[in-house]
Amino acid sequence: MEKSSAKLIKKFSSRMQARLLLVFCVITLLLVGLIGRLVYIMQTDGERYAKQVLSRQSYVSAVLPYKRGEILDRNGTVLARSELRYKLILDPKNLLMNAEYIPPTLIALKDHFNIPEETVREILDKRPNSQYTILAKNLNYKEMNDFKAFMEKNSAVKSVWFEEEYVRTYPYGTLASDLIGFTSTDNRGFFGIEEYYNEELNGTNGREYGYYDSSLNIERIVKKPENGHSIVTTIDSNVQRIIQKHIKEFNEETGSLNIGVLVMNPNDGGIIAMASNKEYDLNNPRSLEGIIPEEELQAMTPEQKLEALNKLWRNDAISSGYEPGSTFKPITVASALEEAIINENTTFHCDGGEEVGGWYIKCSNVNGHGEVTLEEALMKSCNDALMQIAAAEGRDIFYRYQNYFEFGRKTGIDLPGEEAGIITALQNLNATELATASFGQTFNVTMIQMAAAYSSLVNGGKYFQPHVMQQIINDSGATVKQMDQLLIRQTVSKETSEFIQKAMYQTVEVGTAKGAKVEGYAIGGKTGTAQKYPRDAKTYLVSFLGAVPAINPEIVIYVIIDEPQNVPRQDNSSIATEFAGRILKEILPTLGIYPEGEIDYLLPTNEEDQDNNNDDPDNNGQDDNTDNMDNTNNTDSSGDTQTDNGQNNETSGSDSDHNDGDNSATDDADEVGDISGEGNADVTGETETNTETDTNTTTDLNTNTDISEEELINSEGEMEDDEWFFDEEEFNGAAIGPMDE
Structure with missing residues (x-):
């Protein structure tokens, strides 16, 4: 072992050590030279080399945005882009x-x-x-x-x-604001079509990859974005513009708390126009300037402003509830016809009211309409006849048909925020509730529910789901989805539908809805007057629900005026019928619906007309308001017709036409009674009947139906079983006073 070590030591000679040292020195000198060269390059030409390095550093650019799809009306007019x-x-x-x-x-x-x-x-x-x-x-x-x-x-x-x-823009500003909605900066839709079809309208972002070249110019590689789909709607922008114009004019001339107008196609459920007087600029939806007075706006807290904005953005036609009143009467009649409980030749004796459940509920004509046919019961809006019909139906049939017509549940319209309304649960639909419900009291509906239900009554009995989308198209214009008629069910037979069409035509021609007439057109429809809560406030909603042409209609129109201002009486349905007439006069030609020849093909003979106008011989053409006006202030015009000279034959609240020469302040005040919103003659004619339960079922057009009733509503939107019925404490006899003699 020692010999091996000695040999190794001996072999590593001094000569070898000298060579190793030489190599080390050479390498050291080379390194020093290289470092010097690098320092020189950095000082003299470093920027050029930095650019070369930078040119090899890739980067990812910002996202390339997609284009959100457009919203178009039925004629291709761009409403949002x-x-x-x-x-x-x-x-x-x-x-x-x-x-x-x-x-x-x-x-x-x-x-x-x-x-x-x-x-x-x-x-x-x-x-x-x-x-x-x-x-x-x-x-x-x-x-x-x-x-x-x-x-x-x-x-x-x-x-x-x-x-x-x-950037999302709306070329027509406030036009169809209730229907369209708006978006945030990140393309999120709020309210209306923008929200409901948000996923279809949005697309997919692209990306851009790039790098700097040696001259610091950007070289790009692009992955293109996929644009969103466009929505072709059933809306007619011209009709929408006309409606909004008339709403503005009405509020300037007369004024109202709110107005709702809805026009739809009864033959497929398409919404042609929908508006209220709470329009806002879609290009600046968060501004309250010009809507709320400046001084009041300055004093508002952020929370109050947000509350005001949410109320402004809300679509009342689908989100706010009210008692429909006499516009519901055709549904009560149609239900009984379908069950063969009555027929077109059935007659009724109206003696001024009915005693139901221990309470005497008056008709609008306290002296009675006398003997009336089924058609006359609708023409004159006779509460007495309607109560007799509902009693013959019974609560099971009445409740079943409320469900057939989709009351108490959402219609499924393709707009966000729809409410279900509230109907009385079957087990709570007792005699008094059934009687008052027959003429549209004590339950809650939305405008879209009433319009869709009425459409099925006049289109042959087909209930179509309401909708605003007609077609979805892609960026190239190809159809992605087509909305066809979505038939929910057959509500009534063709024969029943034909009877309702004729009866509604007579109601406009010689009955309670004369104000809706338009020269040259056959129009059918029904008036309504709903008394709001609290009852003693004497505030009302007046309405008209009609169809044009009266036979085989092409459109249905629904008008509600919430608390008309600066009028002698709010409970005057002629305010709504005349307003509807002005709208129809302008929109019918716009929709391509023109007068055709003679339109008196449904008018009765002279003898029949004379009989209709002399149903109350004791009245002698005099307005019988004096007995009821001071006590009820809201008697129903239903059941009121006019004599040939335009004088009102009925009681206060008659639905005679203002234009026929009747100077009564109650002209066209549609069948309002003190029990509830309309069509109700009061229970005694002296004091107001209290049908108000612990929870208010009637809300203003700008009030959410579910706000106060939330704890009472089940998953179907109906009242819970233990609520919404008359009990002894609520229907207080002492508060009402003695029955009429």
Whole structure:
């Protein structure tokens, strides 16, 4: 072992050590030279090498936005669109690496976009490592294109580029605001079609990948975005514009708490127009200026402003409930016809009221309409006859048909925020409740429910689901989805539908809805007057629900005026019928519905007309308001017709036409009674009958039906079993007074 070590030591001679030292010295000198060379390069040509390194560093640009789909009316008019705009982007890090480009770039930004040089220098100081800083937004194409052209001619302007963005715009401002809704900056829809079809309207973002070349120009690789689909609606923008114009004119001339107008196609459920007087600018939906007085607006807290905005954005036609009143009477009659409980030749004796459940409930004509046919019961809006019909039906049949017509549940319209309404549970539908429900009291509906139900009555019995979407098309115009008729059920037979059409025509021609007449057209419809809670406030909703033409209609129109202002009496349904007539006169030609020849084909013979107008021989053409007006202030015009000279034969609240020469202040006050909203003659004619339960079922047009009743509503929107019925404490005899003699 020792010999081996000695041999190794002996072999590593001094000569070898000298050579090793020489190699080490040479390597050291080479390293020193290399370091010197690197230092020299960094000092003399470092910027060029830095650019070469930077050109090999890839980056990912900002997302390329998709274009949200358009919303169009039935004729192709664009109601909502996304317009292309541009963002101006600065890369501070890159610009700082090329100091000679800073001055010309800053000057160019100031000259073209009025961006102060101090602002850009502050960004360079505070964000030197940033490669993405937005300098300006919402630039139009000309601004972008002019600057790009300038950059091509001036190579000293660097580290600036543009990104596309889309801004949602509404060309017609307030038009159809209840239906369309609006979006946030991140393309999220709020309310209306924008919210309901948000997923279809939105698309998929693209991406842009790129790198700097040796001249610091950006080379890009682009993955294109996928644009959203467009929604072709059933809305007619011309009809919508006319309706909103008339609402404004009415509020300027007369005034109201709110107005709801709905026009739909009864033959497929398509919504043609829908509006209220709470319109807002879709391009600036969060502004209350011009809607709330300036002084009041300044005094509001942020919470109050938010509450006001939510009320403003709310679509009352689908979200607010009320008692329908006499517009519901055709449904009561149709249900009995379907069950063969009555027929077209059935007659009724109206003696001024009915004693039901221990209470005497008056008809609008306290002296009685006398002997009336089924058709006359609707024409005159006779509560007495309707109560007799409902009693013959019984609560099982009545309740079943309420469900057939989709009351107490949502219609399924393709708009967000729909409410279900409230109907009385079957076990609580006792004699008194059944009687008052027969003429539209003590339960709660929405405008869309009533319009859809009435449409099925006049279109042959087919209940179509209401909808606003007609077609979904892609970016290339190809159809993605087509909305066909969605038939829910057959509610009534064709024969029943034909009877209702004729009876509603007679109601407009010689009955309680004369104010809705339009020269040259056959129009059918029913008036309504609903007394709001609290009853002693004597405030009312007046309405008209009709169809044109009266036979085989092409449109259904529903008008509600909530608390008309500056009128002698709010409980005057002629306010609504005349308002509907003005709207129809203008929208019918717009929809291509024109007068056709003679329209008196449904009018009765002279003898029949004379009989209709002399149903109360004791009245002698005099207005019989004096017995009831002071006590009820809301008797029903239902059941009121006129003599040939225009005088009112019935009691206060008669639905005679203002234009026929009747000067009664109660002209067209549609069958309002003190029990509830309309069509109710009061129980005694002296004091008001209290049908109000612990929870108010009638809300204003701008009130959510479910706010106060939330704890009472089950999953179907009905009242819980232990609520919403008359009990002895609620239906207080002492509060009402003695029955009429």
